[in-house]
Amino acid sequence: MDALLSTPETDDDVSTQLAAPKRSPYQRYMDRQHAEAASLQRQVTELRGQLRALATARELADAAHPATSEWARLAKAERKRLCESRTDNRRLKVAVKEYTEHAQALALLIGKTPRPLVVAMDPNDQWKHLRLGADPLLRYSGYHAMADRERHHLRSAFLEAGLVESRAVPHSFETRVFHQTLEIQARVCVRLPRRFDTPMDFEIMTRVIWDIMSGNVIVASPTGYREVLTKVDDTITYITTKRHYTLGSSVRNVIVKRYMEANRFVLVWRSVEDDELFPFEDGRDVAREVGWMLLEPCESGFLFKVFTKLQPFTSGHDCSPDEIRTYMQDLHGASRNELRMFLLEADKQFTAHQRAAFAEKKSAASAAYG
Secondary structure, eight states: OHHHHSOOOOHHHHHHHSOOOOOOHHHHHHHHHHHHHHHHHHHHHHHHHHHHHHHHHHHHHHHHOHHHHHHHHHHHHHHHHHHHHHHHHHHHHHHHHHHHHHHHHHHHHHSSOOOOOOOOOOGGGGGGGTEEOSOHHHHHHHHHHHHHHHHHTHHHHHHHHTOSSOSOEEEEEEEEEETTEEEEEEEEEEEEOOSSSSHHHHHHHHHHHHHHHTTSSOOOBTTEEEEEEEEOSSSEEEEEEEEEETTEEEEEEEEEEEEEETTEEEEEEEEOSEESSSOOOTTSEEOEEEEEEEEEEETTEEEEEEEEEEESOOSOOOOOHHHHHHHHHHHHHHHHHHHHHHHHHHHHHHHHHHHHHHHHHHHHHHHHOO
């Protein structure tokens, strides 16, 4: 009776009680792929959130400690520049090694001394190797490109010299051997007083610096002289410096450029390695020099900062300590002479300005009283 009263099972009820068919291997593989993709997407979302949080924290830290963030930025820039230099050095070493191995293989093959391999250089890239060609347009762009590159290194150079936050550093010379060549590093930071306590102080000081460094004012020196090769434009000039030291004679062709910036004056100079229009004279060693100069107002005058690196001889002088001391005496004498000429020229231009201002006032007074 119970069996008769019970509801009969339908086909749908029977099908639900049957076990679900197994998923194919391909379907299981796709399931795993979708699960991994979803997991990776979640991780990406989490990492982006962490990155935003870290960026926000860094911005807050920079705002709270601006000086620390500035030093961190400088350190990062220095690391980047060092990595780029090391990469370039490794690439050059590999190229030299490949050429040497190739030349030796050819020498063994043909039994002759291989000729030096001349690598064609893109004329537009000559400035990167401190070379000036004969093309006027490329020379003009090369002058500015070489100087602007050193202007970009101003902060790093002053950081190396310890001049970034300095207020007083005595004029000093440090000798070292760099790439088997004698190198002199000179630095100074002094305060220059104001004469008139007007904007003319800054104008006259910058004009005197430019006139002396660009060769407009000839500075007599027992060790040699500067000579203007080309006045490129109002901001840049090209000079040659010939020096006669106890250790020998040297010459360098130098690009000098000035930058009139907001509230400060920057000067950079950089020697070139080769010049098609002004080749170096035979019998003279070619010197290398790079330098940075800064004049900026301070609370009681002007801060005058200079850092320069000089390799007076690049042909591999094997200098003894006595010879280095003798050369340093020559260098000290030349530096004292340049400082004396700078002060004399500054005094001359300040006096000329005073006389002109007095004459102008006298003329105006005479005109007023008829």
